[in-house]
Amino acid sequence: MGFEIKRFQGDVDEELICPICSGVLEDPLQAPACEHAFCRACITEWISRQPTCPVDRQTVTASQLRPVPRILRNLLSRLCTSCDNAPHGCNAILKLDSLPNHLVECEFNPKRPIPCEAGCGLVIPKDELAQHNCVRELRALIATQQGKLNDYQQELAEQRLVINEHKRELALLKEFMRAMRVSNPTMRALADQMEREEVVRWANSLARARVTRWGGMISTPDDVLQVMMIKRSLSESGCPPHIIDDLMENCHERRWPPGLSSLETRQNNRRLYEKYVCKRVPGKQAVLVLHCDNTHVDEHMMVEPGLVMIFAHGIE
Amino acid sequence: MANIAAKRIKREFKEIMKSEEVIGGSIKLGLVNENWTELKGEIAGPVDTPYEGGTFLLEIKVPETYPFNPPKIRFLTKIWHPNVSSVTGAICLDILKDQWAAALTLRTVLLSLQALLSAGEPNDPQDAVVAKQFRENPRLFTMTARHWTNVYAGGPNIVHECNSKVQRMLDMGIDEHQARVALSSYDWDLERATEQLFG
Numbered sequence: 001m002g003f004e005i006k007r008f009q010g011d012v013d014e015e016l017i018c019p020i021c022s023g024v025l026e027d028p029l030q031a032p033a034c035e036h037a038f039c040r041a042c043i044t045e046w047i048s049r050q051p052t053c054p055v056d057r058q059t060v061t062a063s064q065l066r067p068v069p070r071i072l073r074n075l076l077s078r079l080c081t082s083c084d085n086a087p088h089g090c091n092a093i094l095k096l097d098s099l100p101n102h103l104v105e106c107e108f109n110p111k112r113p114i115p116c117e118a119g120c121g122l123v124i125p126k127d128e129l130a131q132h133n134c135v136r137e138l139r140a141l142i143a144t145q146q147g148k149l150n151d152y153q154q155e156l157a158e159q160r161l162v163i164n165e166h167k168r169e170l171a172l173l174k175e176f177m178r179a180m181r182v183s184n185p186t187m188r189a190l191a192d193q194m195e196r197e198e199v200v201r202w203a204n205s206l207a208r209a210r211v212t213r214w215g216g217m218i219s220t221p222d223d224v225l226q227v228m229m230i231k232r233s234l235s236e237s238g239c240p241p242h243i244i245d246d247l248m249e250n251c252h253e254r255r256w257p258p259g260l261s262s263l264e265t266r267q268n269n270r271r272l273y274e275k276y277v278c279k280r281v282p283g284k285q286a287v288l289v290l291h292c293d294n295t296h297v298d299e300h301m302m303v304e305p306g307l308v309m310i311f312a313h314g315i316e
Numbered sequence: 317m318a319n320i321a322a323k324r325i326k327r328e329f330k331e332i333m334k335s336e337e338v339i340g341g342s343i344k345l346g347l348v349n350e351n352w353t354e355l356k357g358e359i360a361g362p363v364d365t366p367y368e369g370g371t372f373l374l375e376i377k378v379p380e381t382y383p384f385n386p387p388k389i390r391f392l393t394k395i396w397h398p399n400v401s402s403v404t405g406a407i408c409l410d411i412l413k414d415q416w417a418a419a420l421t422l423r424t425v426l427l428s429l430q431a432l433l434s435a436g437e438p439n440d441p442q443d444a445v446v447a448k449q450f451r452e453n454p455r456l457f458t459m460t461a462r463h464w465t466n467v468y469a470g471g472p473n474i475v476h477e478c479n480s481k482v483q484r485m486l487d488m489g490i491d492e493h494q495a496r497v498a499l500s501s502y503d504w505d506l507e508r509a510t511e512q513l514f515g
């Protein structure tokens with residue numbers, strides 16, 4: 001819809017008037033054959049009702065509409081108009097083509113967003129500033145957020161319930177599998193496969209660790225103090241229950257593979273340590289060297305399902 | 317949209333007041349209400365037609381969707397014309413219907429209506445009775461149209477033949493307009509007109 005003609009300085013040529021809205025052409029388009037020009041919004045609205053030129057009724061479709069010639073655009077852009085915000089006190093007189101930029105910056109725009117300086121930090125339209133009340137606005141904000149928080153809490157509780165339900169079902173299923181495995185060889189293979197995959201999934205969920213001081217290794221850890229703490233950490237990290245006891249056994253050099261089982265062999269094989277892919281035991285100065293991560297390591301340096309190495313220090 | 321309608325009508329109103337037709341007195345336009353949705357038009361009957369010397373009032377309703385839809389116009393002054401209902405004043409004119417174009421204005425519409433008075437189109441009638449007379453008995457049609465113009469539109473040409481026949485029916489206690497319609501519809505045959513009213 002075109003610009004109100006009264007906003008313009010002096011007379012506006014009849015050629016620059018939209019025959020539909022009778023305002024000054026805004027974003028004009030023209031019909032292809034007769035070259036009658038209209039505001040884009042006006043002609044689009046008209047063509048949606050009737051595919052003709054509103055002046056001479058020649059057939060025109062929306063896709064045939066063309067931009068108007070440059071000379072017409074230039075004539076339009078040279079027209080001088082007052083600002084949209086003139087009723088709000090803006091006295092600027094602008095060329096039509098600089099109007100859009102001016103409107104973005106115009107200080108008299110009643111809807112210009114302004115940050116509240118009273119301290120609430122909200123950004124509000126200028127014309128609402130007079131009625132603005134920080135406390136009221138912030139209270140409303142708190143109320144909506146509280147509402148959201150309650151929703152989330154409820155959702156969380158529901159999800160927890162669902163998860164517990166799933167856990168229970170999973171435990172039952174595992175029990176079932178274990179029972180089936182004894183009697184059925186296919187089931188056994190399947191269960192073994194699932195267990196292996198479970199270990200791999202768990203291994204992938206752990207962070208890589210780097211041992212900076214292999215000399216800090218504790219090869220004969222204290223069962224109660226150290227081993228129990230490691231076990232708890234592993235269990236919390238999601239270690240599959242069927243390997244956790246084996247892993248804990250493998251904390252001690254008496255269960256380590258030949259290449260690690262004594263101080264002497266350890267010193268001989270020291271350069272092989274760098275080949276290990278180590279995973280962090282969360283929160284502990286200890287690493288997991290899992291068989292599934294270390295298929296590239298020689299057999300005399302690895303055991304199933306993996307090793308746990310406890311250190312005095314030097315884990316990153 | 318309503319905004320466009322009001323804006324356009326205001327501008328058209330201003331333009332039409334400066335037009336030579338208004339200055340010359342052949343058309344007039346007036347406001348009925350404050351919000352520019354209803355106007356009153358007036359056209360002078362064209363010279364060399366039975367409507368000459370008459371003044372015809374028009375009701376103009378501007379829809380909210382104007383100018384994407386045509387204004388709704390009807391004759392308030394009773395008129396005997398094949399394209400205007402002698403009962404309701406409804407007009408059959410293509411530009412007020414499917415041939416409306418958004419660039420048409422109240423001025424062009426009023427001028428088109430004036431042209432319609434100069435050249436009736438009996439093959440696209442609004443009033444079948446009038447159209448039939450227009451085609452089959454042009455002399456009677458002209459007389460009737462002139463009589464109606466004299467009686468309803470303030471035309472100067474008195475048609476004595478019509479007046480005396482209407483008076484005869486008035487004497488029988490028949491309502492004047494009813495009598496005139498009946499006589500006009502039956503080609504001023506007093507007997508058939510009376511028969512129709514009492515039958």
